[in-house]
Amino acid sequence: MILKWLLIGLIAGTLAKMITPQDEGDSWLSSLGIGVLGSIAGGFLLGLLGFSADGLLGELITAVIGSVVLLFVYHRYKS
Numbered sequence: 001m002i003l004k005w006l007l008i009g010l011i012a013g014t015l016a017k018m019i020t021p022q023d024e025g026d027s028w029l030s031s032l033g034i035g036v037l038g039s040i041a042g043g044f045l046l047g048l049l050g051f052s053a054d055g056l057l058g059e060l061i062t063a064v065i066g067s068v069v070l071l072f073v074y075h076r077y078k079s
Contacts, residue, residue, distance in 0.1 A: 005036065006036070008035065008039060008056075008059055008063050009032050009033075009034075009035030009036035009038075009039055009063060010028065011060060012034075012035035012039060012063030012064045013030070013032055013033065013034035013036075013038065013067055014028075014031045014035070015064050015067070016035065016038060016064055016068045016071055017031060017034070017071070019064075020068060020071045020075070022071065034067050034070060035063055035067050038064070038065075038066035038068070038069070038071075039059070039063035039067070040066065041069060042063055042064070042065045042066020042067070042069070043066065044066075045065070045066060045069065046062055
């Protein structure tokens with residue numbers, strides 16, 4: 001179960017870095033962190049809107065959405 005979360009986080013973090021226009025580090029560890037935190041944030045945000053992720057693809061999409069939002073907020077308020 002944890003290995004699945006880490007794999008989804010790594011893929012989602014990598015995709016979010018590719019989607020956002022900011023210059024991000026190429027470290028797989030930063031992609032993993034962004035993806036895992038993004039999946040938590042995405043699940044929370046989509047839950048507020050009344051949506052839920054079913055299956056591997058739904059979880060991945062949720063994680064990517066959360067990761068992109070996380071990166072947007074980070075770069076918006078970065079000093």
